[in-house]
Amino acid sequence: SVVAAQRRSAELEQLISSDPGRFRVLTGDRPTGPLHLGHYFGTLANRVRLQAAGVEVFVVIADYQVITDRDVAGDVRGNVRELLLDHLAAGLVPRTATSTGPDGPGGSGATVFTHSAVPALNQLVLPFLSLVTVAELQRNPTVKAEAAAAAARGGAAGRGMSGLLLTYPVHQAADILFCGANLVPVGQDQLPHLETARVIARRFNDRYAGGREVFAGPEALLSSAPLLLGTDGAKMSKSAGNAIPLRASADETARLIRSARTDAQRRTTYDPVHRPEVSSLLLTAALCRGTTPEAVAEEVGDGGAAALKEVVTEAVNEHLRPLRQRRRELADADDHLRAVLAAGGEHAGAVADRTLATVNQALGVTC
Ligand code: ATP
Ligand code: MG
Numbered sequence: 001s002v003v004a005a006q007r008r009s010a011e012l013e014q015l016i017s018s019d020p021g022r023f024r025v026l027t028g029d030r031p032t033g034p035l036h037l038g039h040y041f042g043t044l045a046n047r048v049r050l051q052a053a054g055v056e057v058f059v060v061i062a063d064y065q066v067i068t069d070r071d072v073a074g075d076v077r078g079n080v081r082e083l084l085l086d087h088l089a090a091g092l093v094p095r096t097a098t099s100t101g102p103d104g105p106g107g108s109g110a111t112v113f114t115h116s117a118v119p120a121l122n123q124l125v126l127p128f129l130s131l132v133t134v135a136e137l138q139r140n141p142t143v144k145a146e147a148a149a150a151a152a153r154g155g156a157a158g159r160g161m162s163g164l165l166l167t168y169p170v171h172q173a174a175d176i177l178f179c180g181a182n183l184v185p186v187g188q189d190q191l192p193h194l195e196t197a198r199v200i201a202r203r204f205n206d207r208y209a210g211g212r213e214v215f216a217g218p219e220a221l222l223s224s225a226p227l228l229l230g231t232d233g234a235k236m237s238k239s240a241g242n243a244i245p246l247r248a249s250a251d252e253t254a255r256l257i258r259s260a261r262t263d264a265q266r267r268t269t270y271d272p273v274h275r276p277e278v279s280s281l282l283l284t285a286a287l288c289r290g291t292t293p294e295a296v297a298e299e300v301g302d303g304g305a306a307a308l309k310e311v312v313t314e315a316v317n318e319h320l321r322p323l324r325q326r327r328r329e330l331a332d333a334d335d336h337l338r339a340v341l342a343a344g345g346e347h348a349g350a351v352a353d354r355t356l357a358t359v360n361q362a363l364g365v366t367c
């Protein structure tokens with residue numbers, strides 16, 4: 001449950017601060033569009049913070065997963081570039097071919113790579129598929145929600161759920177387990193997938209490795225905004241047209257926030273259960289300013305939705321100013337972006353080859 005995951009996340013934060021070297025992070029996104037405020041407060045800020053605290057970070061750009069719920073992949077290359085710019089602008093320090101460090105080329109830089117660049121990772125999906133049942137996959141609430149959302153948009157899902165969407169959690173388990181990640185900073189929608197990864201790790205060890213711990217069970221790290229709402233009141237999502245992109249201009253941000261759904265009450269209060277839209281806006285402003293949503297609500301007082309939106313716009317634009325500035329500075333650095341993906345792909349490939357060799361040995365399929 002979300003409450004249990006939140007409680008565990010608080011414990012994990014303690015453990016991370018006392019011994020960051022114990023943890024390895026894998027997290028990622030689909031290159032379906034530029035990142036938005038939900039990503040930023042749900043996971044991206046955590047990725048950057050964990051790396052700065054000394055945790056090794058892997059970031060997968062899940063390019064094969066773009067076609068889980070749509071007919072055409074769209075501008076994947078452009079979207080990969082946008083994802084990378086968002087990460088670097090937010091402060092992630094990437095592994096590059098030229099940087100050196102304790103574990104070879106790249107040192108402590110984050111390993112950023114695409115699925116398509118790491119064949120051995122994708123190959124792990126085959127044995128992992130044997131460890132879950134179709135019924136288990138069909139019960140996954142996030143897979144069901146994404147299939148429904150895609151159906152509502154029309155297109156691919158009009159034909160019913162694809163095999164790729166159904167097995168998305170297994171692919172994600174391969175992402176996490178190939179690099180031995182034990183910490184996954186994600187939004188709330190990813191909790192069911194994390195559970196699948198844990199099940200696969202456990203069953204692999206039991207069934208194929210005689211109980212030896214080949215794979216450790218990964219844990220989710222939720223932020224204080226594990227489910228930020230979009231301008232229509234549903235989960236903010238790249239594909240839903242309800243997002244406030246990190247790269248938006250200050251004016252676009254103001255326009256988008258003005259269009260956000262709220263309610264008719266004059267007085268602003270923080271009440272996530274009964275007033276989810278207003279509360280999500282308050283939380284956004286609070287996270288930008290490093291204060292509590294209650295304090296922001298107090299400040300807005302009886303000003304109504306217009307006053308609330310003005311406060312949120314100001315807080316968001318102020319907080320994102322340096323990120324947006326860095327993003328502009330990086331916009332011409334295509335060679336650097338290519339080098340980051342090449343170095344990340346190479347390192348992830350070497351790690352995945354080792355894991356695949358271990359898996360093949362456990363299965364007895366190698367000579
Ligand atoms: P898509 O609509 O294409 O699925 P998305 O906006 O849902 O895109 P993903 O790439 O699926 O983004 O998710 C990347 C990461 O960002 C995941 O860890 C997810 O939990 C997190 N995330 C996405 N949206 C939100 C949100 N609204 N609030 C908090 N975290 C979020
Ligand atoms: Mg999603």
